[in-house]
Amino acid sequence: MRARVLVASCILLALWTSFGWAQGRAAAPPQVRSPEVGADRRVTFRVMAPGATEVILTGEFMTGSKPLEKNSQGLWSITIGPIEPEIYNYNFTIDGVRTIDPNNPHVKTGSTPSTIASILEVGAGHPAFYDAQPVPHGEIRTHWYESKALNTVRRLTVYTPPGYDRDTRTRYPVLYLFHGANADETAWARFGHVNLILDNLLAAGKAKPFVVVMPFGYGVEPGSPPPGGGASSNTALFSRDLLEDVIPFVGSHYRVLGDRDHRAIAGLSMGGGESLEIGLSHPELFGYVGGFSAAVRAANLQQTFGGLTADLRSANKKLHLLWIGCGTDDSLFAANQGFSKFLEAANIQHVFRQSDGAHTWMVWRRYLNQFAPLLF
Amino acid sequence: MRARVLVASCILLALWTSFGWAQGRAAAPPQVRSPEVGADRRVTFRVMAPGATEVILTGEFMTGSKPLEKNSQGLWSITIGPIEPEIYNYNFTIDGVRTIDPNNPHVKTGSTPSTIASILEVGAGHPAFYDAQPVPHGEIRTHWYESKALNTVRRLTVYTPPGYDRDTRTRYPVLYLFHGANADETAWARFGHVNLILDNLLAAGKAKPFVVVMPFGYGVEPGSPPPGGGASSNTALFSRDLLEDVIPFVGSHYRVLGDRDHRAIAGLSMGGGESLEIGLSHPELFGYVGGFSAAVRAANLQQTFGGLTADLRSANKKLHLLWIGCGTDDSLFAANQGFSKFLEAANIQHVFRQSDGAHTWMVWRRYLNQFAPLLF
Numbered sequence: 001m002r003a004r005v006l007v008a009s010c011i012l013l014a015l016w017t018s019f020g021w022a023q024g025r026a027a028a029p030p031q032v033r034s035p036e037v038g039a040d041r042r043v044t045f046r047v048m049a050p051g052a053t054e055v056i057l058t059g060e061f062m063t064g065s066k067p068l069e070k071n072s073q074g075l076w077s078i079t080i081g082p083i084e085p086e087i088y089n090y091n092f093t094i095d096g097v098r099t100i101d102p103n104n105p106h107v108k109t110g111s112t113p114s115t116i117a118s119i120l121e122v123g124a125g126h127p128a129f130y131d132a133q134p135v136p137h138g139e140i141r142t143h144w145y146e147s148k149a150l151n152t153v154r155r156l157t158v159y160t161p162p163g164y165d166r167d168t169r170t171r172y173p174v175l176y177l178f179h180g181a182n183a184d185e186t187a188w189a190r191f192g193h194v195n196l197i198l199d200n201l202l203a204a205g206k207a208k209p210f211v212v213v214m215p216f217g218y219g220v221e222p223g224s225p226p227p228g229g230g231a232s233s234n235t236a237l238f239s240r241d242l243l244e245d246v247i248p249f250v251g252s253h254y255r256v257l258g259d260r261d262h263r264a265i266a267g268l269s270m271g272g273g274e275s276l277e278i279g280l281s282h283p284e285l286f287g288y289v290g291g292f293s294a295a296v297r298a299a300n301l302q303q304t305f306g307g308l309t310a311d312l313r314s315a316n317k318k319l320h321l322l323w324i325g326c327g328t329d330d331s332l333f334a335a336n337q338g339f340s341k342f343l344e345a346a347n348i349q350h351v352f353r354q355s356d357g358a359h360t361w362m363v364w365r366r367y368l369n370q371f372a373p374l375l376f
Numbered sequence: 377m378r379a380r381v382l383v384a385s386c387i388l389l390a391l392w393t394s395f396g397w398a399q400g401r402a403a404a405p406p407q408v409r410s411p412e413v414g415a416d417r418r419v420t421f422r423v424m425a426p427g428a429t430e431v432i433l434t435g436e437f438m439t440g441s442k443p444l445e446k447n448s449q450g451l452w453s454i455t456i457g458p459i460e461p462e463i464y465n466y467n468f469t470i471d472g473v474r475t476i477d478p479n480n481p482h483v484k485t486g487s488t489p490s491t492i493a494s495i496l497e498v499g500a501g502h503p504a505f506y507d508a509q510p511v512p513h514g515e516i517r518t519h520w521y522e523s524k525a526l527n528t529v530r531r532l533t534v535y536t537p538p539g540y541d542r543d544t545r546t547r548y549p550v551l552y553l554f555h556g557a558n559a560d561e562t563a564w565a566r567f568g569h570v571n572l573i574l575d576n577l578l579a580a581g582k583a584k585p586f587v588v589v590m591p592f593g594y595g596v597e598p599g600s601p602p603p604g605g606g607a608s609s610n611t612a613l614f615s616r617d618l619l620e621d622v623i624p625f626v627g628s629h630y631r632v633l634g635d636r637d638h639r640a641i642a643g644l645s646m647g648g649g650e651s652l653e654i655g656l657s658h659p660e661l662f663g664y665v666g667g668f669s670a671a672v673r674a675a676n677l678q679q680t681f682g683g684l685t686a687d688l689r690s691a692n693k694k695l696h697l698l699w700i701g702c703g704t705d706d707s708l709f710a711a712n713q714g715f716s717k718f719l720e721a722a723n724i725q726h727v728f729r730q731s732d733g734a735h736t737w738m739v740w741r742r743y744l745n746q747f748a749p750l751l752f
Contacts, residue, residue, distance in 0.1 A: 049473045051471040096427035099470075099475045105598075165629065
């Protein structure tokens with residue numbers, strides 16, 4: 001909400017700091033508005049760089065890249081659009097160095113530098129399904145817990161639905177929800193707006209209240225070459241943290257229902273690979289499984305999911321929902337389509353949602369908004 | 377803890393993404409390690425910028441700036457130090473554009489772009505007072521609440537001490553703790569490590585358990601020229617949000633003690649100006665008041681704090697603690713020293729902590745570590 005107001009109304013974002021203000025000092029650098037969203041949803045990007053020879057814009061609102069133009073004062077700018085209402089990532093490349101828009105306070109970060117980007121929010125004039133609205137709000141809670149499996153202190157993000165603290169007798173179903181590669185345990189709250197999406201669904205009576213648990217989805221160091229078995233090794237280590245530390249921690253700290261009929265698992269990209277592998281190999285723990293643009297390792301389907309297909313009757317009886325979604329512009333689309341065909345050939349009941357879009361948070365916010373009403 | 381491991385051990389941070397990994401693709405850009413902390417605590421900063429003509433480093437670990445040097449591959453680098461163990465901000469200026477280190481995932485952000493910086497963490501080989509340690513941990517909780525005073529939905533960060541959720545009969549004292557200009561309600565948790573500092577103090581038996589409430593400390597739009605009365609107008613609007621919305625919200629959502637003897641108020645910089653003005657003009661609400669490098673408006677002391685000095689006996693009786701700290705390298709030092717002299721002349725009991733340091737999170741983490749044991 002604040003982000004929307006800040007970016008969309010484009011007040012003097014920049015450089016006149018209140019620290020200067022408190023002391024009555026004027027700010028040194030000139031004011032540069034970037035990004036500036038017009039009433040027609042055309043967006044102007046600017047950066048003051050008199051010494052630069054080239055400034056290039058890339059962003060999720062367009063394909064490819066576009067050069068900015070320099071004026072006589074050394075201010076580079078470009079206007080594009082109109083742009084559809086959404087939340088987008090973008091970057092500048094200044095003289096060959098990919099970086100953020102230095103005049104935009106909204107920055108996407110994660111566990112590796114490859115995820116760093118500036119955030120552009122274009123409003124529709126009315127709140128979107130992922131915006132803060134005047135409805136009852138849940139909470140985001142952050143725990144520091146000891147992962148005995150990984151021998152470290154790490155963080156865990158938890159969403160509790162509105163009223164969780166007041167109604168101290170109710171026990172809730174729980175969704176374990178994983179981020180993608182290069183992100184961290186804060187990503188679903190910061191960029192996925194998980195809490196606002198669920199608050200809005202609950203207020204509209206479209207979903208049941210449940211707790212969402214978002215762990216740090218790495219067993220190996222982010223960005224490092226995985227030891228030995230690659231993604232499989234990472235998933236195996238993360239799986240130990242999840243099953244041996246996270247789930248018991250949640251069981252002892254939250255009023256959650258502990259049976260498979262009230263436990264779901266889902267994730268995006270790398271986290272989708274994890275949720276499918278862990279979820280489908282533990283039907284005794286998870287009754288609902290989701291993969292959003294999942295990093296399915298297409299070459300190993302039989303090896304990874306052979307256990308599932310071996311006992312078809314049991315699988316279809318136990319799995320209340322197996323939901324797979326992927327955008328047709330996503331480079332993982334073929335792998336997900338292949339996985340759906342593999343399941344189809346084995347007569348495993350599932351939903352394959354083939355949507356517009358690429359490998360972006362726009363897609364994953366929409367998937368969560370479609371997936372959540374199907375749970376519990 | 378993870379941040380320390382990531383930066384200090386300098387694994388291949390960069391560009392080999394797991395998304396590529398999942399698909400067996402090699403990463404495109406070359407690997408650049410930056411920052412790299414040596415065993416001797418000398419630190420090397422690097423950036424690949426073959427097209428740039430000048431790259432400059434600024435950082436809290438040194439005064440002024442230093443140019444990086446370019447090799448024949450276009451890789452710019454500089455090694456400095458040894459650097460004392462601490463957490464520092466730094467920036468690159470590439471061809472005149474101030475930006476982050478594109479190879480470092482740890483980025484400081486806030487409510488305006490002036491606060492954006494890369495974060496360097498230099499470890500001492502043993503945990504610091506602000507590091508995650510294997511002790512009982514409290515929680516950070518994030519609420520979205522309706523501010524009726526400001527007619528908006530905004531966020532609130534709350535720390536609850538270890539065991540808060542289990543011991544459901546105990547009521548706790550509460551500290552209202554404010555961030556500085558250009559920051560937001562997440563700053564004390566993300567950069568101040570408020571929870572880890574208090575967890576460590578509690579584990580050592582050096583502080584009493586209390587709840588910490590960290591609101592978004594702006595009444596006006598961050599970075600915008602304040603309407604009319606400047607800082608005073610911002611404080612007046614923020615004060616309404618605090619007194620009319622935040623404190624009642626906390627009273628109805630948390631098991632806190634509601635009397636002045638169990639309520640403290642403190643803040644840093646702009647937030648220090650707010651905590652002193654609001655705290656000292658409401659002795660019926662706050663028994664403990666702290667200002668960390670506070671933006672004291674030196675010209676208006678009598679006007680702002682005249683109510684306090686008018687009834688000396690009552691002030692000294694009611695104020696359990698008035699704690700002011702400022703670093704001698706801080707441009708606000710003279711104003712804080714002047715405020716201390718003003719209080720001294722009026723015979724108002726207080727602590728003036730004149731420390732090393734400038735206007736940095738290093739100072740404010742230490743102040744919290746000194747201030748918290750004096751509360752309640």
